[in-house]
Amino acid sequence: MAGIIIAPRARIFHGHEWIYATEIKKTFGNPQPGDVITLKDFRDRPLGTAIYNPQSQIVARRFSRRKQDLNLDFFTRRIGQAIEHRKASGIDETLARLVWSESDGLPGLIVDRYGDHLSVQTLTLAMDLRKEIIRDALISLLNPASIVLRNDSPYRKAEGMEPGIEMLHGENPGSFQVRANDIIFEVDLYDGQKTGLYLDQFQAHAEVAALSKGKRVLDCFTNQGGFALACAKAGAAHVTAVDVSASACEAARKNAKLNGVEIDVIEHNVFDFLKHAKPEYDLIILDPPSFTRNKATLMDAMRGYKEIHLRSLKLLDKGGLLSTFCCSYHASRELYMENLVAASIDAKKSARLVMNHSQRADHPILISIPETGYLKGFTVEVIASR
Numbered sequence: 001m002a003g004i005i006i007a008p009r010a011r012i013f014h015g016h017e018w019i020y021a022t023e024i025k026k027t028f029g030n031p032q033p034g035d036v037i038t039l040k041d042f043r044d045r046p047l048g049t050a051i052y053n054p055q056s057q058i059v060a061r062r063f064s065r066r067k068q069d070l071n072l073d074f075f076t077r078r079i080g081q082a083i084e085h086r087k088a089s090g091i092d093e094t095l096a097r098l099v100w101s102e103s104d105g106l107p108g109l110i111v112d113r114y115g116d117h118l119s120v121q122t123l124t125l126a127m128d129l130r131k132e133i134i135r136d137a138l139i140s141l142l143n144p145a146s147i148v149l150r151n152d153s154p155y156r157k158a159e160g161m162e163p164g165i166e167m168l169h170g171e172n173p174g175s176f177q178v179r180a181n182d183i184i185f186e187v188d189l190y191d192g193q194k195t196g197l198y199l200d201q202f203q204a205h206a207e208v209a210a211l212s213k214g215k216r217v218l219d220c221f222t223n224q225g226g227f228a229l230a231c232a233k234a235g236a237a238h239v240t241a242v243d244v245s246a247s248a249c250e251a252a253r254k255n256a257k258l259n260g261v262e263i264d265v266i267e268h269n270v271f272d273f274l275k276h277a278k279p280e281y282d283l284i285i286l287d288p289p290s291f292t293r294n295k296a297t298l299m300d301a302m303r304g305y306k307e308i309h310l311r312s313l314k315l316l317d318k319g320g321l322l323s324t325f326c327c328s329y330h331a332s333r334e335l336y337m338e339n340l341v342a343a344s345i346d347a348k349k350s351a352r353l354v355m356n357h358s359q360r361a362d363h364p365i366l367i368s369i370p371e372t373g374y375l376k377g378f379t380v381e382v383i384a385s386r
Helices: 072-088 125-129 131-142 154-159 199-209 226-233 246-259 270-276 295-314 333-346
Strands: 003-006 018-020 024-028 036-040 046-052 058-064 095-100 109-114 117-122 146-151 164-169 175-180 183-188 216-220 238-243 264-267 283-286 321-326 350-358 376-383
Touching (some): 036 058, 046 125, 095 199, 109 131, 131 146, 131 164, 183 226, 216 226, 226 238, 238 246, 238 270, 321 333, 333 350, 333 376
Antiparallel strands (some): 003 024, 018 058, 095 109, 146 164, 350 376
């Protein structure tokens, strides 16, 4: 088997599973993009098996410490293990992320389940080349009515692949309904946004909603209304939801009607809305899309986060709550908290931590790959200045 020899002091010797071009000492056997390769250290000792793509910054991604091949038996076994992990975690595996890339030993493969329908992404070349094998493994394990290949992610560009959406199995299911946290959502896996819903936030929806009873709630970047609906269901006095996307606002209104709750949905740029909003809220929720996908734009992103933190805190009186979330790995939990602290100082508001938030257990975090733990959030309470 072709492979690479890894230079000393590479991150793989410290537990990480990725190999960059600068960490390769030598390539042997003429491996081709998308191949399964063997890894060796600088003393010719085996380090396991990886997928290979020299077009990517991450040239190799280890998926096993033993010799393996990406065949049907392998995918069936490893996807089956991922499903069992969700069951053991107490997650309803009929509405969950069943496969989360490196965290499940399948780098670049994402599988989300919505009842009888699956939404799949192949974000690495090796997985994309084996999508039919992955399809067969999923059919044998879950017998889904349909599998949508939702490959419109910008991350595919880093692997030299074009974006696209296609049916991998069955017919396009169109719009259908699912239930999470006793809330009904309408999803469209083929024509809708993302891979369906933001499954990673379902736990946070419930956590924040538990604080919302009797409160006037502002849900910023509402998308399909996840936080807004949860708060309305939990007995919030009034809920306002804001998003710049017309389609997202329409989805939120539709979901509110499905659930028999009232939310005021406003199509508006959140930055501008917060700038001109009146201080009439008891709970403000900020759940923006990622402001940065790389280190180069991190500081620009932090300025954006600070702006919405500052404007939100200025709208809150003593006892007011701010729940804020960040889905960018590059903004660490510590950096995000520092940003919130700086905003509170500028707003001349004191705040104390009420709750930490993270991604739901169906998005497990591999401790040796910090990139798998991307979602962080804080709920803070404004207190009297001291």
